[in-house]
Amino acid sequence: MGFALNDADRAFADWVGERAAELAATPPGEPVGRVDRPLLRRLRDLGLLPALFPGAHDGGPLREAPATRLCLLRERLARVDTHAETALALQGLGAYPLLQSGTAAQRRRWIPAVAAGEAVAAFALTEPGAGSDAAALALRAEPDGGGWRLHGEKTWISNAPDADFYTLFARTAPGARARGVTAFLVPADRPGLTGSSLEMLSEHALGHLVLDGVPVGADDVVGRPDEGFSVAMRTLDLFRPSVGAFAVGMADAALAAAREHTRGRHAFGAPLDRLQTVAHTLAEMATRVEAARLLVYAAAEEYDTGGDAVTLRAAMAKLLATETAQYVVDAAVQLHGARALRRGHLLERLYREVRAPRVYEGASEVQRQIIARHLPPIPGTPPTS
Template sequence: MPVFSLDPAETAWCAELRALATERLRPLADRGGPGRVNRPLLAELGRLGLLERVFHSTALDLCLLRESLAQGCTEAETALALQGLGAHPVAVAGTEGQRARWLPEVCAGRAVAAFALSEPGAGSDAAALALRAEPDGGTGGWRLTGEKRWISNAPEADFYTVFARTSPAPDPDPAPSRIAAPGGSPAPASAPSRSRGVTAFLVPAGRPGLTGAPIEMLAPHPVGALTFDAVPVTRADVLGEVGRGFRTALATLTLFRPSVGAFAVGMAQSALDATVAHTATRTAFGGPLKELQSVAHQVAEMATRTEAARLLVYAAARAYDTGAPGVPARAAMAKLYATETAQYVVDAAVQLHGARALQRGHLLEHLYREVRAPRIYEGATEVQRTIIARELYG
């Protein structure tokens, strides 16, 4: 019972998406292998027009799309989101030729995209990336050397949006103002300056010297590592401007952060719905669980936090769409609160269901594995707090 003022058309669209997720996408997801790109699922997302919608939607539409799919099929939601994340830099910064070559294939579900930013030593501190783009003699191009890690859709993607250093990072200010970061370590305020000299490249799979390997993760979607051994790239592979690639990365993350929150809200709502049904019918101590005050109050708390998270997500998306001030902080708040809430709600749902929720194949067992990762990717919870604090003290 969301109180945000969605219009009737938006409400009907969300209901249609939930039905599609359950009836048409869930069976395809069930036939896929964990940790592998599910190309039949992507093709169906393309046939339904949902992948194309990602590139022609408002931020609010993207949130509604991801939340609704997540309630019925988290695999479909994730497959769609990864296509958007990997190809969004092409859509906003690519040349006419790059867009014509790749975007129709992505929207049809025939080409798999990947966003290659994280590295073994550059996760939360993305500006510290070290993948080198070294000038390639007199060709005017570069050779990419280094590693990327924890890249969704790797190593099965058909192309990668790769962020690499075309010039050395400036030395950080030896005495910058600092804000606490994960683990108590300081996050230098000069971090943005270290992002200078980063260039975004569109790198098709199959380039000489590009290899990859899958990484087995807790969540079931595909994640891998990439090794670049003097991989050739040219001026025609550059996305946007040389040395300004980090802006493209941040623009992509700012758009997608509220919708990561929407994914989390969808999972929380799915867990909440299952818990309401279970506690209304499961008997213990002479009556249904819902008649135990401790249980009823727990479910009420789950519902309240889920609705609060939903409102933060929708508000951040609306702010993005209207060009309101403070979008980075609003997006960070939405991602932070929604992902933390989803973790709480799914964990509480497991507790109220008991041992049955831990059985392989149970909805909550699946959600329990899915819900942990969003608190880390696209900026960990601690990074979101740093962004919010910087905005407050800016």
């Protein structure tokens, strides 16, 4: 690993790797681009989905998984099956706002079902006019008696339109930006909620939602009214390093493929990896992967120990790991040549899938802005006003 995992985490990583190998030959149970419910049940049966939701099946208190375990789950799964990795991760992203900030009744109703693969969760933040600037949400929550009616649209929503419920963020205080957003738990069968699937470059379940007067009440609020932005950011602080772990897993798979190919392929009278330009490319790829891995697990440890730099390190981890994965996969394709571009090749699939993580859960440009804003003061200088 190149990181000081304890014995329990090392054993957990090995266990995930063994379960991931069992998944590798499992064919998709649903058309690509839609939620694969049979795969979720397979993840449950192997214990991988319950590992994301400690307490959901053993009678203990419901709690979030440590960030380190979440990263190990995602990295080890991504090495062998990105389809399964994404299915698992989206269950976490959609349900963790309830786990972290929801009421006891909300958690009891939905978390065990999500952990069992019987309910599909979705995190609905992005809108047609509010992507990188998440505080600019326009979807309205208009007062209606003792509750609200939701009017507007959400787009690029993972697991939509197939999810069973959405953790959805709406504006309850016009003009207040981040201070006027409320998080709501919205079951998919609420009247006025419709959706459609979006066809994407990668095999990603993604959709568009339209809310036409969808009713929500006080029991549907996640956290407190007008404090939904902090609910979203708390979840993203945990999941951004794990996006980095997903990227590291993809990069590791690409690096392994490139090493195997260049060792066995001969050109100019020798294996490709004996050529200096190829050897140096492999060295650069390996160094960047290891650096990204170190930063991902440093960010996870910062979260698990309650450090003061969680947001900073989470942004750094996501930025470096996703940009690194893009470079490594591209370099692996270049080393393979045309064969890597053939439909069905491992690298052809990774090439399509590696692009999206640089955009979702905060684009690379947003991560740089977060990092710049959270840099610690320069020692010996007075604080800025």
